[in-house]
Each structure stands twice: as structure tokens, then as C-alpha cells.
Amino acid sequence: MDVTVEQVLAGIAECLRTERAEITTATTAAELPAWDSLAVVELVFMLQRDYDLELPPAQATTLRSVEAVLAVLRAAGRLA
Amino acid sequence: MSAFLHAIATEVAARVQTNDELVAGVDGWTADRIFTRTGLTERRIAAGDETAGDLCCRAAERLFAESGIDRATIDTLIVCTQSPDYFLPSTACVLQDRLRLPRSVAAFDLGLGCSGYTYGLWLARSLVLSESSSNVLLLAGDTYSKYCHPQDLAVASLFGDGATASVITKSPESVWAKIGPSVLGTDGRGAANLIVRAGASRLPTSETPSDRYLHMDGAEIASFAVSTVKTVVTSLLDKVGLRWPDIDGFVFHQANPTFVQRLTAAYRLPPEKVPIGLSNVGNTCSATIPMVLEQCARSGRFQPGQTLVLVGFGVGYSWAATLIEWKKS
Helix, strand or coil: CCCHHHHHHHHHHHCCCCCCCCCCCCCCCCHCCCHHHHHHHHHHHHHHHHHCCCCCCCHHCCEEEHHHHHHHHCCCCCCC | CCEEEEEEEEEEEEEEEEHHHHHHCCCCCCCHHHHHCCCCCEEEEEECCCCCCHHHHHHHHHHHHHHHHHHHHHHHEECCCCCCCCCCCCCHHHHHHHHCCCCCCCEEEEEEEEECCCCCCHHHHHHHHHCCCCEEEEEEEEEEHCCCCCHHHHHHEEECEEEEEEEEEECCCCCCCEEEEEEECCCCCHHHHEEEECCCCCCCCCCCCCHHCCCCCHHHHHHHHHHHHHHHHHHHHHHCCCCCHHCEEEEEECCCCCHHHHHHHHHCCCCHCCCCCCCCCCHHHHHHHHHHHHHHHHHHHHCCCCCCEEEEEEEEEEEECCCCCCCCC
């Protein structure tokens, strides 16, 4: 449990090249144009680089909301 | 007996497409966004009547002119492309005639994309080591831009058109590199994630535009790449008794500069060990690895005796990693 929600939100904002204030735990790709398919690729790399998480390819496409990213980290035991 | 990479020559399509041109008339995209996401400043786009066969032909002629290789000594021609001139005959047969290669040449196509060059090296080395061939001409080229929907910039922004020519030989004189072992792999479960569905036998025609153009699920591809590249490199190094820090350079398929930067960071590799190129060319599929090798040769980036790992990965899914020892000073 070495990761905080705040750290994850900051990482997501960096991947989306958007302001941290734009990102909340309720943010979804549908409401944020910057959250495009190339941003999802960035999220895949972030999870590997920052958290040593390798997603099964089919799961990568589900990274279209903050909650989905948090759920991946929770499932890996990295987030309470 | 060993197999050597004698030389590489490259060719790109003449037309330059800037990011500004690409985004013109497409809502929601800016040139800056394209650059930020991909690291590409522009890309090379084939003319309407210009094929991968044309680009391969020009690359081969450049190779013959620059390297002094006698075309009469070529006994195998492999053309790696997913943009063949025709359904049939194979592009290799057409190029045997256009390049005035001996009629005794064995010529065939290799229908792979981003893994194609390392598959080609593995195949050419195998032919040389088995004494089935003495001089293999390996052409790798594609025109993926013709498969891209002009409004689908998540895909169209990535690809450029180009080709390379390489000669793999048994002769150790004046060579660029000694070719070592490879580790290869395939997972057809990923076929639908990078696909042009319509136009061949399974779906000859379709009214659905997305079927007629390249469909790419970038997130799935990235996830596949992150895990597979690490696995295949580790398998190759285990095979030859080396470790990651022993390797002097990693030449990855250049999906795009940003992608390679992210892969480098994900594996915590020293950036100086990972050449990144083609920011003004785009993803030329099977031609990206030899294009970067040719740039490294020109700039003197690698020194004789250094050990490099080349890794191709992508459409299929298909992947291959090849060890080479650099020889060119």
C-alpha cells in the first residue's frame, strides 16, 4: 500500500498532459477530450514505469476512467 | 560458418506531410498535440502510384551503388512487406526482374509487419549457416499510409512510407555486423487489434469504412509490447548467457519516438543505449529497425565489438529479437 490516490491522480494528469485540477476520482474519458487512445497508451506505460504493473492487453483498453486506473492498482494490492 | 550483415541502404517516399497538413480539416486535433503524443514532426507519404515495391527497388539500387555489391552474386531475395504490389504474384518475383537479379535466385515474400526485419535476419542467417545461400538480399518496405483513414489521426499520424535493403552474407569482409541468434514468437489472439479487415478473401468488400482502413487498438498494442519485449529480450539473453547490462544498444522497432522513449523508461534503460529516430519519417513497419541501424552506422554511434539487441514487435501479434555484434567503425 505504498501509493496514494493523490499520486495516481497526478500521474494521470501527466499522461493526459492536462492540469492536475482537471482530474478527480470521478473523471472519465468521455468528459475529457485529452483522454484519447494515445493517452491510454501513456497510462499503460505509466503503470509499468511507476508501479511495475503489466496489464493483460485486453485490460489496457478499460483504462478510460480514473476509477478504472485506481481499480487496477487496488487489484494489484498497491492502493488501499 | 557465420552470417554477417554486409550493409544497409534506405529509401523514403518523396512527399513530406507535416503535422499542420495532417490536422487541417480534422476537428479536435492540433499539430502540437500530434507532436506531443508521438514525437513526430512530419512523415513521408507515398504517391498514389508509388508502391512498397518501388521503394524497395530504389533502396536496393542504392545499396548496389553505395556498397559495391555485385547483384549477380545475390542468390536469395526476400521481400518483407504487408503492402504487396499485387495479390499475386509475389512482389519478390516482380523485383527479381526489375533489379536484374539472376534467374537462379530464390525469391519470395515475407508477409510480416513490425517484426519483419528481425524475422528476416533470422531467416537469412539460417539460410547462410545451412549453406543454402551465400548472399541474401533482404528488402523491407511498406506503405501503410495507404491503409490509414485520413480522418483517423490516432492511426494516420503514426505511419510513414519507406523501405530498406540489406545484404546478409557468409563473407566477413567489410561488414557492418555479425548476426547472432534470435528468439521469435507469435500470438494470433492479438490479430484483431491491428488489422485491415476488408479487401482480401475473408471479407472481399465492405460498406463499413472502418473495415477498409487500418484499425489499431493502441492501448492493447502498448500493453502487449511492454510485456512481450521484456520477455523476448530476456529469453534471448538467457540463450546466449548475457544479462541486460551487458548489452551496449537496444534497437527497438520505432513505433514512434514517444513510444520508444516510454518503453526505455518503463525498462529503466539508459537512454544512451536506445537510439530513437525517424521523427521526420514515421513508422515504416518492418523498415524502422534497419533505418535506425543505417543512421547509427552513418553517425558512428556504435563501436566495433559492441553487442546490440534488435527487437521487432507488432501486428500479428508477432515478435522477434536478434543479437548482433557491431563490426563497422
